[in-house]
Amino acid sequence: MQTQSKVMPVNIGINEEDRKEIAQGLSRLLADSYSLYLKTHNFHWNVTGPMFQTLHVLFEEEYTELASAVDEIAERIRALGYPAPGTYSEFAELSSIPETKGVPKAEDMIRLLVEGQEAVVRTARSIFPVVERVNDEPTADLLTQRMQVHEKNAWMLRSLLEQ
Numbered sequence: 001m002q003t004q005s006k007v008m009p010v011n012i013g014i015n016e017e018d019r020k021e022i023a024q025g026l027s028r029l030l031a032d033s034y035s036l037y038l039k040t041h042n043f044h045w046n047v048t049g050p051m052f053q054t055l056h057v058l059f060e061e062e063y064t065e066l067a068s069a070v071d072e073i074a075e076r077i078r079a080l081g082y083p084a085p086g087t088y089s090e091f092a093e094l095s096s097i098p099e100t101k102g103v104p105k106a107e108d109m110i111r112l113l114v115e116g117q118e119a120v121v122r123t124a125r126s127i128f129p130v131v132e133r134v135n136d137e138p139t140a141d142l143l144t145q146r147m148q149v150h151e152k153n154a155w156m157l158r159s160l161l162e163q
Contacts, residue, residue, distance in 0.1 A: 031094035069149070
């Protein structure tokens, strides 16, 4: 990750080393969020079975929300003075969410999305120590919002699996 501070210094009360660490964490969050977006959109297109309508609509709601989220995360990285990753190869390297090959059955799609939602929460939570230490409230707010969304989504998806 290269710093943009050579062009224009960033003086927001957080030193460059801490901003870099936060930006690196947010880059992992961005990669996880984009990977989950892509997986959810794929499942929206390819879901079949008796729960088709319910899942098709739910998956669309979730990938639409994720599309906005990736923009917010990338913009926070930029506000910290660093370039946001934006290629599939960067996302593949940074993401903790594995790509799903083929077209799983609807119930497996739900399980995979629960795992993805929970992975995003873990990534967001892992950034908190440095964010809290340097009083980076805008990033803390962003992380809190993301964790709330993904924890709720995971709960809703898990509810579909109950027998």
